[in-house]
Amino acid sequence: MMKVSKYVLYDILRSKIVLAYTLFLLIVSLSMFNMEENSSKAMLSLLNIVLIVLPLVSLVFTTIHYYNSYEFIELMSSQPMSRTRIIISEFAGVSVSLLSAFLVGVGLPILLYAPDETGFALLLTGMALTVVFVAIAFFASVRSRDKARGIGAALLLWFYFTLIFDGLILLMIFNLSDYPLEKITLPLISLNPIDVGRIFVTLKMDISALMGVTSALYKDFFTSSTGLLFTIGIMLLWTVLPLWLAIRRFNKKDL
Amino acid sequence: MHRLALILLLFLSANGFSRNIIVGKNQPVSSIRKAIEIAKDFDSITVLPGVYKEGALQLTKSLTIIGQNYPILDGENKYEILLISGQNITVTGLAFRNSGYSALNDYASIKLVDASKVTIAANKITNAYFAIHVSNTSYATIKNNNITGTPTSEQLTGNGIHLWKSRYALIENNTIQGHRDGIYFEFVTNSTIRNNHSEKNIRYGLHFMFSNDDAYLNNTFKDNGAGVAVMYSKKVKMENNHFDQNWGPSAYGILLKDISDSYISHNTFYKNTVGIHMEGTSRMTIERNKFKENGWAIKVQASCENNSFQRNNFTGNSFDVGTNGSLSLNEFSNNYWDKYEGYDINRDGVGDVPYHPVSMYSMIIEQNPNALMLLRSFTVQLLDKAEKAIPSLTPENLVDKKPMMKSLKL
Amino acid sequence: MISIEHISKRFRKLQVLEDINANMEKGQVISLIGPNGSGKTTLIKSILGMVRPDKGKITVDGHVISGDHSYRANIGYMPQIGRYPDNMRIGQLFRMIENIRGVAADKQDETLIRQFELEKIYDKPMRTLSGGTRQKVSAALAFLFDPAILILDEPTAGLDPLSSELLKDKIIAEKKKNKLILITSHILSDLDELTTHVMYLQEGKLQFFKDMQTLQEETGELRLGKAIARIMKGEKLTNEWIDKILEVKKDEKIY
Numbered sequence: 001m002m003k004v005s006k007y008v009l010y011d012i013l014r015s016k017i018v019l020a021y022t023l024f025l026l027i028v029s030l031s032m033f034n035m036e037e038n039s040s041k042a043m044l045s046l047l048n049i050v051l052i053v054l055p056l057v058s059l060v061f062t063t064i065h066y067y068n069s070y071e072f073i074e075l076m077s078s079q080p081m082s083r084t085r086i087i088i089s090e091f092a093g094v095s096v097s098l099l100s101a102f103l104v105g106v107g108l109p110i111l112l113y114a115p116d117e118t119g120f121a122l123l124l125t126g127m128a129l130t131v132v133f134v135a136i137a138f139f140a141s142v143r144s145r146d147k148a149r150g151i152g153a154a155l156l157l158w159f160y161f162t163l164i165f166d167g168l169i170l171l172m173i174f175n176l177s178d179y180p181l182e183k184i185t186l187p188l189i190s191l192n193p194i195d196v197g198r199i200f201v202t203l204k205m206d207i208s209a210l211m212g213v214t215s216a217l218y219k220d221f222f223t224s225s226t227g228l229l230f231t232i233g234i235m236l237l238w239t240v241l242p243l244w245l246a247i248r249r250f251n252k253k254d255l
Numbered sequence: 256m257h258r259l260a261l262i263l264l265l266f267l268s269a270n271g272f273s274r275n276i277i278v279g280k281n282q283p284v285s286s287i288r289k290a291i292e293i294a295k296d297f298d299s300i301t302v303l304p305g306v307y308k309e310g311a312l313q314l315t316k317s318l319t320i321i322g323q324n325y326p327i328l329d330g331e332n333k334y335e336i337l338l339i340s341g342q343n344i345t346v347t348g349l350a351f352r353n354s355g356y357s358a359l360n361d362y363a364s365i366k367l368v369d370a371s372k373v374t375i376a377a378n379k380i381t382n383a384y385f386a387i388h389v390s391n392t393s394y395a396t397i398k399n400n401n402i403t404g405t406p407t408s409e410q411l412t413g414n415g416i417h418l419w420k421s422r423y424a425l426i427e428n429n430t431i432q433g434h435r436d437g438i439y440f441e442f443v444t445n446s447t448i449r450n451n452h453s454e455k456n457i458r459y460g461l462h463f464m465f466s467n468d469d470a471y472l473n474n475t476f477k478d479n480g481a482g483v484a485v486m487y488s489k490k491v492k493m494e495n496n497h498f499d500q501n502w503g504p505s506a507y508g509i510l511l512k513d514i515s516d517s518y519i520s521h522n523t524f525y526k527n528t529v530g531i532h533m534e535g536t537s538r539m540t541i542e543r544n545k546f547k548e549n550g551w552a553i554k555v556q557a558s559c560e561n562n563s564f565q566r567n568n569f570t571g572n573s574f575d576v577g578t579n580g581s582l583s584l585n586e587f588s589n590n591y592w593d594k595y596e597g598y599d600i601n602r603d604g605v606g607d608v609p610y611h612p613v614s615m616y617s618m619i620i621e622q623n624p625n626a627l628m629l630l631r632s633f634t635v636q637l638l639d640k641a642e643k644a645i646p647s648l649t650p651e652n653l654v655d656k657k658p659m660m661k662s663l664k665l
Numbered sequence: 666m667i668s669i670e671h672i673s674k675r676f677r678k679l680q681v682l683e684d685i686n687a688n689m690e691k692g693q694v695i696s697l698i699g700p701n702g703s704g705k706t707t708l709i710k711s712i713l714g715m716v717r718p719d720k721g722k723i724t725v726d727g728h729v730i731s732g733d734h735s736y737r738a739n740i741g742y743m744p745q746i747g748r749y750p751d752n753m754r755i756g757q758l759f760r761m762i763e764n765i766r767g768v769a770a771d772k773q774d775e776t777l778i779r780q781f782e783l784e785k786i787y788d789k790p791m792r793t794l795s796g797g798t799r800q801k802v803s804a805a806l807a808f809l810f811d812p813a814i815l816i817l818d819e820p821t822a823g824l825d826p827l828s829s830e831l832l833k834d835k836i837i838a839e840k841k842k843n844k845l846i847l848i849t850s851h852i853l854s855d856l857d858e859l860t861t862h863v864m865y866l867q868e869g870k871l872q873f874f875k876d877m878q879t880l881q882e883e884t885g886e887l888r889l890g891k892a893i894a895r896i897m898k899g900e901k902l903t904n905e906w907i908d909k910i911l912e913v914k915k916d917e918k919i920y
Contacts, residue, residue, distance in 0.1 A: 036593075037570075037593070037661070037662055038570050038571060038593060038662075040548065040570065040571035040593075041570075041571065041593050041594075044631075047631060048633070048636075051631075051633060052633055162633050162634075163633060163634050163637070166629055166632040166633065166634035166635065167634050169628070169629060170619075170626065170629060170634065170635075173623055173625045173626050173628075173629075174623065174626075177623050177625070181625050182625065185625060185628050186628075189628060195632070198630075198631055198632060199628070201631075202630050202631050205573075205631075206550065206573040206630055206631070207502070207526070208500075208502060208526045208527055208528050208548060208549050208550040208573065209528065209549075209550025209551065209573035209574065209627070209630065210550070210627065210630070211502035211503055211504075211506070211528050211550070212503070212504050212506075212528040212529070212550050212551075212624075212627070213504065213624060213627055
């Protein structure tokens, strides 16, 4: 696996886009920490970056990379190498390069300015969301031959996960307020990796407020290690499932 | 030899000195009960180390009881260990444990009834129902005690320091944990509570009712089931206290209910679900407090009026102010809000745009607590921004017209 | 070496390949010709496992190719368009494929690398290369591992005359080593000197597959290339040689 992914990684790491992305993250993070009086407000801004910008960049970058590498992927598939290996190598290369950009751009500033529980929760969430959305982008890309359609699909997915999904949840909470929703909101939320990450960070950042909920289910979830395990489990699922579907689709596909 | 010592003691006291009676296993006087019995006013009793199981003791004489190395008075889970009803009494250096429980009476390790000028100092009280129970007493001083309860349930656990219908009390430097309420005041006036540490109590760190003209200063209330409650009182001074990590659906740094003409200043509210919750509260001055990383810094119910919030720092709170009504009759000014995004053209340190500390989302949660799941969601942030531009749900007159640009030095 | 049995492929409404049968043997240099969209590339990709036919089976060296990628170790493939990751260097590309194939350095055939003088530009990133140079890289890569089967998709398109000659010489050299070489082309002229067999595809159907000698006999003095060009243009086949070509003689060997 490493045989191919290290070259993919090398190629991406030298691209100007990844460099620009790294610098963007680094500049934003550093200026947040330096401009704001207290680091908690900087963390809040960083949370927004992690929940909004990161998925967008992961989706769009991966999609563009996939279409630009199409001929190269073709060439590799003419080699004695399984298609599963090709996709996993590409996935690994893209994930690792975007992860490095995130770790340098956001990880370093957090280690310098806010190496606390919230900081680490934010790092973990950012890393998980990067990988998850790379996997989702691969899933979306292998389905369509057309680059424009692929990028369109990526943007729609981003729109859905960052905005529409929570809007629907809010609508549901309002329209079904007479029903006992406590039990279903948590499973519902896990249908959106961004929400899972958001709750995981707010567990550290806003624990005081979240402890105000009356449901015992949430309280257990918030206070025990269940929350961490749940988050990691869901994120893994959200990585493995799209990747598996992408591989399945890619294996049947005509190049 | 023993007889000689006894004679000597008697002789000394006859000469006008107060006597000191020594109680110990190998002493002429081997029980505290006996010592109290033979002692006269203004005598002192020194209790040597050991375990004393003497049932319920009563003290009405003006005595000083001093424990050496914390002799243990054991109530065997049956008795009220020491009942004090007199004046000029001091009890210090004793360790009380296992006082009894009664569903009918408020059994306590130390109970003061109809007493005055009593000092309870530097005692250790463990596994008590009520630890120190004071009623109808004036000039009680309770200081430097260390009180650790065995919390079970609200019904089966009594209060740490309980005062009822008393005046001029001083509660100082005590550490209380694991009781129902750490410190309980009902009908107590002209009293001071300071430098105490009340934590991990089942209900309130401080429970304060029908008590006027009191002050509590420099205390720390941490991780109590419901924080601190101050209710049905007037003219209470609350200064320099720390309210930390009081978490829960009905936990508050301070719960203020039907309070008026009181003063809350220089306190720190850190990581509470709600920093201050106000209901039916009026003419309060709340200034120069720090509200840091609370769920809600302040919840003002619509029943509050004429309260003034000035020069407080609000940083890192999930929500600054929550309210349940659309009308607000309280005044906010010159506070620092870290969520404020306005500007200051004339550079006087005061923002030129008013700040609305109530967000639309906090109003939503007030109506529908389930929506708390969406905290910090991008969708919610957009809703809040839209609401800021065209207010419709949030009370328009709940506003700080002079928000500070920089945090205040407090 | 390669046997194609009843291969059909349909892309949505378009029948790209229709019941193709062929047998290709060692020592043959087969020119696969036909107009644009006749299914040449699809046929090649089917052999390489990049396109999955709807019907039929392909065996290479007696092994059915579906679901197994190891047979591709015997195939060198030169794609029509060689696009490689922008920041990958030529040397890295060679090393990567070497890693995938696991062929020892002393068993590699570096003739083309030397003749195209690629070693000098080993450090150049792919994005800086001209189309012609990229074709050279693709060609060198196809021959590098001394495979028993060579599949070259429009190999001389985009190459300068000198390089084109070098490549032709190389093909002749490989032919002498008794390899199977499959070349696609719109036109035959520049390769007919080394071609032993011609496969002609039109609208997904295999029109004929004959050896050069037979063809020349059938077409007489007429240059084969010219004749085929006329077929492609869709000219009505008035000349009787065409009928001769298209008629399958009873005693003829069908490859």
